[in-house]
Amino acid sequence: MTVLELDDIDTYYGNSHVLHGVSLELAEGEVVALLGRNGAGKTTTMRSIMGVTPPRRGSIVYRGENIVGKSPDKLNERGINLVPEDRRVFPTLSVQENLVLAHKLAADPKPIEEMYELFPILDELRTSDAQNLSGGEQQMLAVARALVQRPSLLLLDEPTEGLAPVIVDDLQEMLQAVVDEDVTVLLSEQNVNFAFELATRGYVIDTGSIVFEGSVEEIQSREDLLEKYLAVSPEEVA
Incomplete structure (x- = not known):
């Protein structure tokens, strides 16, 4: 299809x-x-x-x-969910807060814990503000934030x-x-x-x-x- x-x-x-x-x-x-x-x-x-x-x-x-x-x-x-090249995570929100916000906006979201299983690096950074993450960590957060919405x-x-x-x-x-x-x-x-x-x-x-x-x-x-x-x-x- x-x-x-x-x-x-x-x-x-x-x-x-x-x-x-x-x-x-x-x-x-x-x-x-x-x-x-x-x-x-x-x-x-x-x-x-x-x-x-x-x-x-x-x-x-x-x-x-x-x-x-x-x-x-x-x-x-x-x-349809876009992960843009500049990531666009919410810098002053924590990893957990970024995921919670995406979760709340989705009609049929995936469990947030599944995102931490998929991206274990983020599990260790739940309380860290997105602006303090490395570029790679921000990219993983951007992808996790998209996936939690079950695109x-x-x-x-x-x-x-x-x-x-x-x-x-x-x-x-x-x-x-x-x-x-x-x-x-x-x-x-x-x-x-x-x-x-x-x-x-x-x-x-x-x-x-x-x-x-x-x-x-x-x-x-x-x-x-x-x-x-x-x-x-x-x-x-x-």
Whole structure:
């Protein structure tokens, strides 16, 4: 079953035309990577889906409903949850308070204790203010806050941005547990190896247009794609 389908969307920031006819789709329980260099259009695609920067043309169909024009709050209620690249945790609230707030806003939340089981690092930091967490800890909190709302579709925008390699490894292990629960995930990433470990299929975006769609294995095998659009050599790909 198709959960999300973008059909030929064009998105603008003011008069700046950023996305050009972007089309992609996700099936139930699928993890799909949106890959590209910085500025390629990954975040704008996420913002378009979430209603933050709605497209001016094309459709975004979520579970059979065209959601273009719906507010982010309404989309959240429908089960779409975005973890933005800047995390946006509430800095003066504790880890527990961040999770409690998300829990209260959800129609059918998961138990908060499940989040601590999934992210044991956070269990040790329950009473710590979010502003005192490291970047990796804040990212885990942002993901946990999204998951406690039991999303049908999870949008992860650049989750490894600015994180140390050892933290990236920890985050990957924890997100693998999320993936194993059959959550439908669209993951935008510059860190291709991180994305390749979690996703089964991917889209490559460049200057606001999709230039390739295929399996992770196909992308890994294409030296031209890796070097031209993802700025990595075949030797760097795990």
